[in-house]
Amino acid sequence: MTGFCLPYAGEVSVTVSGPTGPKLAIESTWPNPARSDISVSFTLPSSRPATLGLHDIAGREINRIEVGPLGAGTHVVNLTQGLTIKSGMYFVRLSQGDETMSKRVSIFP
Numbered sequence: 001m002t003g004f005c006l007p008y009a010g011e012v013s014v015t016v017s018g019p020t021g022p023k024l025a026i027e028s029t030w031p032n033p034a035r036s037d038i039s040v041s042f043t044l045p046s047s048r049p050a051t052l053g054l055h056d057i058a059g060r061e062i063n064r065i066e067v068g069p070l071g072a073g074t075h076v077v078n079l080t081q082g083l084t085i086k087s088g089m090y091f092v093r094l095s096q097g098d099e100t101m102s103k104r105v106s107i108f109p
Contacts, residue, residue, distance in 0.1 A: 021045055022072055026094050026103045033106035038080045042094050042101075047071040050096035054079050054105075057089050068096065 027041040044050055050068035053061050063083055067075065079092060085107050093102045 022074070024050075024094065024096050024099045024101060026092060026101050027074065029092055029103055029105050033108045034080075035107070035109065036080065036085065037078050038092070038105055038107070039076055040079050040092055040094075041074060041076045042067070043074045044068070044070065044072055044096060046096070048096055050094070052077060052079060053093045053095075054085075055091045055093055055102075057091070062090065067094075 022043045022045050024045055025043045027043060029038055029040050032038070038054070040052060042052065044067065047070075048068055049066070051064055052067045053064040055061055062085065063079060065077060065079065067077065087108050088106070090105050090107060091102045092105055093100060095101075
């Protein structure tokens, strides 16, 4: 028998299990490269204690902001407002609990 085909019509449902809600993430940094101020868009899964920091390439912390009180969801903060930062490569680091995310940024004159 060749060319055998059965018509099918109906509904199909799929259940996907796993964590729900937002995940810890650095969505974007801008401008990049920057001349001074660096804005960071990030997502927190909960209102647990969390920090957003700027680190130089040697790992030294340049600035740190406590962001946990902002709660779950996506937020935007200016990480370098009012600071004078030397030109170079830096890392934006977002930490909550035992999770840490980082993203590279550049500051040039």
